[in-house]
Amino acid sequence: MRNPGWDIAYQWQWRLGRLYRQLKQNQKTDKAYTSALNSLDQVRGNILAMNPDIQFDFKEKVEPVYHEYMEFLFSQEDNSQRAVAIQDKLRIAEIENFLQCGRLATFSPPANSQDFSSFPPVIFFIKLENQIQVVVQTSKHFYRHKIDNKLARDSIDNFIRVIHNQQFVKVQSYDYITYAHNLYKLLIVPIKQYLPKSGNLVFILDSYFQSIPFDMLYDGNKYLTESYAISNASSFQQLQAKFEKEKQIKVLFAGISEAVILSEKTLVTESFQPLPQVNQEIKNIKKNINSVSVLLNDEFTNHNFREKFETDSFPIVHLSTHAQFSSDPDNTFLLTWKELLKVQQLKSLLKNKQSPIDLLVLSACETAKGDRRSALGIAGITAQAGARSTLATLWLVDAESTAQLIGEFYKGLKNGLTKAQALRQSQLSLISSNNYSHPYYWAAFILVASS
Secondary structure: OOOHHHHHHHHHHHHHHHHHHHOOOHHHHHHHHHHHHHHHHHHHHHHHHHOOOOOOOHHHHOHHHHHHHHHHHHOOOOOHHHHHHHHHHHHHHHHHHHHOOOOOOOOOOOOOHHHHOOOOOEEEEEEOOOEEEEEEEOOOOEEEEEEEHHHHHHHHHHHHHHHOOOOHHHOOHHHHHHHHHHHHHHHOHHHHHHOOOOEEEEEEEOHHHOOOOHHHOEOOOOEHHHOEEEEEEOOOOOOOOOOOEOOOOEEEEEEOOOOEEOOOOOOOOOEEOOOOHHHHHHHHHHHHOOEEEEEEHHHOOHHHHHHHHHHOOOOEEEEEEEEEEOOOHHHOEEEEOOEEEEHHHHHHHOOOOOOOEOEEEEEEEEEOOOOOOOOHHHHHHHHHHOEOEEEEEOOOOOHHHHHHHHHHHHHHHHOOOEHHHHHHHHHHHHHOOOOOOOHHHHOOEEEEEOO
C-alpha cells in the first residue's frame, strides 16, 4: 500500500526549495529540490505499482518541480551536467507516465570521457519558464547557451505552423526557407563553434521542440541534413544504439495496402484508406535485403505478428500501415488487419520475442494534428516494442517518395552505413531529385535512438 507521507513530503520539500531559493541559500535549495524529486519518484513508483490508471496530472504536478530545479542549477556556475541529468530523469518519467505500465529500464551514462569518446556531440534543448537552455555535450566538455523564450516563441511557432499545414507541399521555397533559416540562426549558430563541420549529431529534446524537423534547418546555403547525419534520443540514459552498423539485416515486413474497416467501433475512426506505397516498399526493400519475411493485409493480424516473434528473431521490424502518435496513449496506435494495436498492448504482444528489435521502421504514420507533444507517442511505441531505435515520420508523407526513400535507406544499411547515415543518404537522394526536393517529402523522417 502506498505511504501517503511521500505525497505530503514532496510538496513540502518543493515549497521549501522555493523558499530557500528566494533567500539565496543555495546549498539548502539544492538539498530541498533533490529531496522533493526523490520523494516524488517514490510516489510515482508506488502509484505505478498499485494502479497504472491512477496518474498525477503530469504537467501540473511533476514537470514544475523538475523545471524549477533545473532553473536553479543553470543559475549556478558549472552545473550544466547536473541540470541535463535532471532533464534526463524528467524525460524518463514522462514516458513512464505516458505508458502507464511501470518503470522503464535505464542505463548509466558512460563513467568517463573515454567511454563517451565514440559518441557524437549530444545537444539538449530545454524550455524552462522564461528561457531556453541549449547544452552541447562533447567527449570532454559541456557548453551552454541561453535563449530568451519571447525571442524564440514566434520563430518556432511560425515554423511549426508552416510545416504541419496540410498544404505544406504547396508552400513556395522562399517562405519555408525563411522560417528554416531564422530558426537555424536562433538555435544552431550560437553553438556552431562547438560542433564539427560534418559527421553525426544527436538531439535530446523536450516536448516543446519535438515537432521540429531539425534536418530541415537552413544555414543560408544548405539544409542541416546536408552537413550532418542527425538522430534524436528519448534521453541520454537510453542512448544505447551507439551508431553501430547493422550486423545482421533480417527484416520482418508487416503492412496493409488495402482499405480497412475496423471490426469494432472505436473513438479513432472506423475505416482507413488504401496505402498504395506498401507494395512498392516491399519491392524496394527486397531489392537490397535478401532476408525479408512478409505479413501483408489479412496476414497481418495480432496473432500472426506475435507468432512470428515467438518462432524467429528479427533485428529489423518494418511496419507499413496507418499509425498515429499522440500525447494521449489512447490515440497512439498501429493498424493491424481490422484492429487497432494500442501502444499499451505492444509490450504484451511482443513479450516472447527472441531478441531485442534493433530497428523499428514505422512507415505511413503521422502525429496527431494540433498536438505539440505528440512525438511522445513515438518514444512510447519505441519503449513498448523494446526497440533500440525507431524510424518514423512527423506527418503523413507522399506515397511514391516514401517508397523511394525507404528503398534508399535499406540500400545504405546494406552498404554498411549506420542508421543515421543511411537516413541522411536517403534524404539527400530526394533533395537532389527533380520531383521530391521539397522538404515535405523528406524532412518528416526522424530517427529516434532508444534503449
